Amino acid sequence: MASVKPSVPKGMRDFSPIEMVKRNYIFDTIKSVFRKYGYQQIETPTMENSATLMGKYGDEGDRLIFRVLNSGVYSDKVQIRKDQFASISANLELHNQDTIPLRFLKNERQLTNELSEKALRYDLTVPFARYVVQHQNEITFPFKRFQVQPVWRADRPQKGRYREFYQCDADVVGSDSLLNEAEFILIYDEALSKLGLTDFNIKINNRKILSGIAEIIGKPELIVDMTVAIDKLDKIGLDGVVNELLTKGFTQQDIDQLEPVILLQGTNTEKLESLKTILASSAIGLKGIEELETIFTYLQSFSLQKATVELDITLARGLNYYTGAIFEVKTNEVSMGSIGGGGRYDDLTGMFGLKGLTGAGISFGADRIYDVLEELQLFPASNTQTTQVLICPFDKAGETYALPMLQQLRKVGVNAELYPAGAKIKKQLDYANNKNISYVVVIGSDEMQSGLLTFKNMETGEQQKLSAEAIVKAVV
Amino acid sequence: MASVKPSVPKGMRDFSPIEMVKRNYIFDTIKSVFRKYGYQQIETPTMENSATLMGKYGDEGDRLIFRVLNSGVYSDKVQIRKDQFASISANLELHNQDTIPLRFLKNERQLTNELSEKALRYDLTVPFARYVVQHQNEITFPFKRFQVQPVWRADRPQKGRYREFYQCDADVVGSDSLLNEAEFILIYDEALSKLGLTDFNIKINNRKILSGIAEIIGKPELIVDMTVAIDKLDKIGLDGVVNELLTKGFTQQDIDQLEPVILLQGTNTEKLESLKTILASSAIGLKGIEELETIFTYLQSFSLQKATVELDITLARGLNYYTGAIFEVKTNEVSMGSIGGGGRYDDLTGMFGLKGLTGAGISFGADRIYDVLEELQLFPASNTQTTQVLICPFDKAGETYALPMLQQLRKVGVNAELYPAGAKIKKQLDYANNKNISYVVVIGSDEMQSGLLTFKNMETGEQQKLSAEAIVKAVV
Numbered sequence: 019m020a021s022v023k024p025s026v027p028k029g030m031r032d033f034s035p036i037e038m039v040k041r042n043y044i045f046d047t048i049k050s051v052f053r054k055y056g057y058q059q060i061e062t063p064t065m066e067n068s069a070t071l072m073g074k075y076g077d078e079g080d081r082l083i084f085r086v087l088n089s090g091v092y093s094d095k096v097q098i099r100k101d102q103f104a105s106i107s108a109n110l111e112l113h114n115q116d117t118i119p120l121r122f123l124k125n126e127r128q129l130t131n132e133l134s135e136k137a138l139r140y141d142l143t144v145p146f147a148r149y150v151v152q153h154q155n156e157i158t159f160p161f162k163r164f165q166v167q168p169v170w171r172a173d174r175p176q177k178g179r180y181r182e183f184y185q186c187d188a189d190v191v192g193s194d195s196l197l198n199e200a201e202f203i204l205i206y207d208e209a210l211s212k213l214g215l216t217d218f219n220i221k222i223n224n225r226k227i228l229s230g231i232a233e234i235i236g237k238p239e240l241i242v243d244m245t246v247a248i249d250k251l252d253k254i255g256l257d258g259v260v261n262e263l264l265t266k267g268f269t270q271q272d273i274d275q276l277e278p279v280i281l282l283q284g285t286n287t288e289k290l291e292s293l294k295t296i297l298a299s300s301a302i303g304l305k306g307i308e309e310l311e312t313i314f315t316y317l318q319s320f321s322l323q324k325a326t327v328e329l330d331i332t333l334a335r336g337l338n339y340y341t342g343a344i345f346e347v348k349t350n351e352v353s354m355g356s357i358g359g360g361g362r363y364d365d366l367t368g369m370f371g372l373k374g375l376t377g378a379g380i381s382f383g384a385d386r387i388y389d390v391l392e393e394l395q396l397f398p399a400s401n402t403q404t405t406q407v408l409i410c411p412f413d414k415a416g417e418t419y420a421l422p423m424l425q426q427l428r429k430v431g432v433n434a435e436l437y438p439a440g441a442k443i444k445k446q447l448d449y450a451n452n453k454n455i456s457y458v459v460v461i462g463s464d465e466m467q468s469g470l471l472t473f474k475n476m477e478t479g480e481q482q483k484l485s486a487e488a489i490v491k492a493v494v
Numbered sequence: 495m496a497s498v499k500p501s502v503p504k505g506m507r508d509f510s511p512i513e514m515v516k517r518n519y520i521f522d523t524i525k526s527v528f529r530k531y532g533y534q535q536i537e538t539p540t541m542e543n544s545a546t547l548m549g550k551y552g553d554e555g556d557r558l559i560f561r562v563l564n565s566g567v568y569s570d571k572v573q574i575r576k577d578q579f580a581s582i583s584a585n586l587e588l589h590n591q592d593t594i595p596l597r598f599l600k601n602e603r604q605l606t607n608e609l610s611e612k613a614l615r616y617d618l619t620v621p622f623a624r625y626v627v628q629h630q631n632e633i634t635f636p637f638k639r640f641q642v643q644p645v646w647r648a649d650r651p652q653k654g655r656y657r658e659f660y661q662c663d664a665d666v667v668g669s670d671s672l673l674n675e676a677e678f679i680l681i682y683d684e685a686l687s688k689l690g691l692t693d694f695n696i697k698i699n700n701r702k703i704l705s706g707i708a709e710i711i712g713k714p715e716l717i718v719d720m721t722v723a724i725d726k727l728d729k730i731g732l733d734g735v736v737n738e739l740l741t742k743g744f745t746q747q748d749i750d751q752l753e754p755v756i757l758l759q760g761t762n763t764e765k766l767e768s769l770k771t772i773l774a775s776s777a778i779g780l781k782g783i784e785e786l787e788t789i790f791t792y793l794q795s796f797s798l799q800k801a802t803v804e805l806d807i808t809l810a811r812g813l814n815y816y817t818g819a820i821f822e823v824k825t826n827e828v829s830m831g832s833i834g835g836g837g838r839y840d841d842l843t844g845m846f847g848l849k850g851l852t853g854a855g856i857s858f859g860a861d862r863i864y865d866v867l868e869e870l871q872l873f874p875a876s877n878t879q880t881t882q883v884l885i886c887p888f889d890k891a892g893e894t895y896a897l898p899m900l901q902q903l904r905k906v907g908v909n910a911e912l913y914p915a916g917a918k919i920k921k922q923l924d925y926a927n928n929k930n931i932s933y934v935v936v937i938g939s940d941e942m943q944s945g946l947l948t949f950k951n952m953e954t955g956e957q958q959k960l961s962a963e964a965i966v967k968a969v970v
Binding site for chain 1: 499500501502503506507508509510511514515518529530531532534535536537538539540541542543546557558560561562563565566567568569570571572573574575576591592593594595596597599600602605606609610611612614624625627628629632634636638639644646648658669671673674680684792795796797846847878879880881884893894897898901904907908909910911912914915916924925928929
């Protein structure tokens with residue numbers, strides 16, 4: 019065992035101290051903004067009953083859910099049918115095989131359910147829906163909750179895609195006010211501005227407008243194909259979108275109607291005006307326009323810091339899920355996929371039997387935001403999470419001498435360490451450097467005799483002789 | 495599906511907003527103290543390769559580790575041997591059975607390893623050891639790390655024992671200085687005092703003293719039985735301990751030697767003096783005494799806030815693990831098991847092939863500390879995590895009127911919410927009460943006309959008319 023080089027499972031990560039400081043900076047910033055807007059934190063267990071998760075994310079999702087093996091003598095519960103044996107035995111003889119895969123004896127799906135009753139959280143939304151239904155009698159609605167926890171997906175790992183990653187969600191249930199949607203835009207604006215981004219775009223659309231468009235073309239049943247196609251405009255261009263639409267059952271006449279919608283230009287107000295004409299005969303389309311107008315009206319009373327808000331009719335994002343507003347956030351400063359998204363869903367808790375509770379929510383893509391801040395060098399150079407002062411004694415006498423000062427530093431709130439006696443000063447300074455410690459205090463026999471300690475600023479290299487009291491004052 | 499009442503797996507918990515505020519208060523306090531002493535946070539993945547965890551916690555531990563089912567077509571990898579079939583088939587005929595448990599076809603232990611390559615973190619110590627070995631070339635030693643993450647154990651759930659719970663550990667590796675041990679005592683003292691505890695006891699012992707005692711009795715091979723027995727002194731009394739020792743192979747003569755050690759009384763200094771005489775002929779025993787003396791000497795340079803430190807020769811805690819100091823923390827204010835513990839282990843990373851790296855660490859029992867603070871009502875009444883001001887509009891006009899004030903409050907850093915128009919004031923006030931919101935601003939037509947808004951302190955019930963600007967100033 020000792021010879022195996024230790025590692026983590028593929029797609030999973032350790033986070034070093036320096037990474038944790040940066041990750042905490044992002045999470046703490048987002049959390050503080052969530053709280054400012056009245057969202058409260060909850061946590062749900064890592065494991066849910068399999069029945070809670072299965073079937074909620076489509077077949078592909080089911081496949082990607084990590085299942086936990088039952089504990090105890092679990093294999094007693096897996097029963098192999100006798101009539102499997104006869105045919106299998108014959109087969110074994112026939113092919114002269116020595117072993118046979120378990121799959122031949124038991125359907126794998128059935129096997130999984132007999133082996134496993136629990137599964138790992140796949141996202142934060144379904145556990146939240148389960149939470150709301152389970153605790154509905156303790157909850158005061160509207161319920162504004164945020165949640166920052168890891169989720170797990172048995173996806174093929176690749177650059178930027180992990181099997182364990184944190185989600186960072188805020189949702190409100192039990193309020194149909196569009197003030198919530200407006201505030202989600204404010205939350206994106208405030209959190210991302212606070213993190214130092216200066217140029218980012220919050221795209222907004224409304225599922226009802228997409229429904230309206232499909233309606234006026236006379237192909238409401240093709241709404242999914244339509245939105246999947248036009249959602250790709252950025253990537254495959256207009257020709258690509260048109261080709262895809264043609265293969266999906268749209269006619270050239272449909273496309274003549276769609277094209278001006280897809281290519282809609284102008285300010286948000288201009289776009290809405292155009293849409294009013296285009297969707298004049300669609301009640302649901304007009305409702306979508308009205309909702310967007312209400313959100314824009316709210317936003318007029320607020321001032322945004324750095325975000326621009328753009329109505330984008332091609333935005334779809336998990337369309338079958340959303341029923342009203344749809345959001346997506348992109349930075350213009352580096353090339354990166356969306357760093358946030360969300361929308362309104364009218365029946366979140368229906369899957370657990372609680373009907374008619376409307377909800378809306380947003381999510382921050384923490385890993386991508388991390389990469390953006392790294393690339394733009396926006397992480398603050400100094401922080402309060404690391405050690406500020408390291409005391410470096412030449413010997414045991416220096417160590418003893420340093421103890422009261424060490425306690426004094428901590429007493430006034432300074433993160434401080436004393437390097438235990440016995441190491442060369444060079445090694446101690448390397449330690450300070452590697453740990454990004456701001457100040458070092460060196461204590462040798464001269465220093466103890468004079469009471470003036472060598473105080474070094476590790477960033478500037480500047481060095482002076484100061485008393486212990488003066489040093490404590492200088493670093494507070 | 496909708497008819498199944500949603501629930502969480504047994505032994506697992508949801509945390510409500512109010513619980514999260516309290517849990518964060520505990521974790522944030524402990525983390526800030528860890529940081530003050532130079533400990534840096536890391537995180538390791540929820541899943542480890544099974545080989546990393548199995549065999550590290552004894553047979554009982556192995557049984558309690560949650561295993562994750564392999565993803566993909568995992569049952570292909572489970573091969574059933576042909577020669578199993580012949581006998582099983584015959585057996586099936588014989589007993590006229592229709593099905594047979596999988597266990598008859600495949601040894602369960604083998605089956606588990608073929609079904610599962612990954613396991614959930616069982617504690618923070620083994621993943622930390624794995625981390626240190628894996629990243630040894632990136633780490634500056636001594637490496638002081640803390641880690642606050644959940645762990646999972648397939649234990650039988652009972653009051654106060656969960657299948658998912660957070661551990662809260664600080665460890666240092668690569669430094670044999672006893673300053674680390676002294677600082678662990680300071681960390682316990684500072685963190686628990688900061689949480690409001692006023693009377694708690696940090697017990698300390700040293701494995702080498704226990705070895706010395708076993709040595710002078712002439713039964714070094716019985717050290718485990720000896721310490722397991724004397725560790726129970728609190729619970730079963732001296733007679734109980736003596737009886738257990740007799741059944742484990744100790745003679746009456748051994749017990750005559752042990753009794754004065756077990757019943758050692760006096761101050762820490764007096765106990766150490768007695769031990770020096772008792773262990774005079776044991777080199778390892780004297781080494782243990784010397785280590786404790788060094789720790790006590792360090793502590794003389796520091797002043798403790800609320801903790802008392804007590805040398806307790808009966809303290810053993812997972813003896814096979816620790817090689818030097820052993821700690822345990824108990825509060826005297828409520829009846830509760832230990833709320834913290836730790837010690838020094840000389841070969842943490844040896845299990846992953848990196849020898850000779852000494853370590854020491856402590857842990858806080860967050861769930862128990864939560865219960866203690868709850869019982870003593872030590873959670874702060876107010877906190878910065880919840881909404882401070884709720885604006886309650888009578889109608890749509892009030893809502894619109896409130897928007898600039900809402901933004902102003904948030905701009906100056908106040909957590910503020912506007913209740914969306916359309917609900918009765920009574921319902922809005924209930925919302926404020928349930929969410930523990932400190933202040934409410936009511937906006938009706940009178941208020942809008944005069945510009946003087948109704949400002950209510952929800953705690954005192956006091957109510958006054960103030961301008962929006964005055965309210966913003968009042969709540970900052």
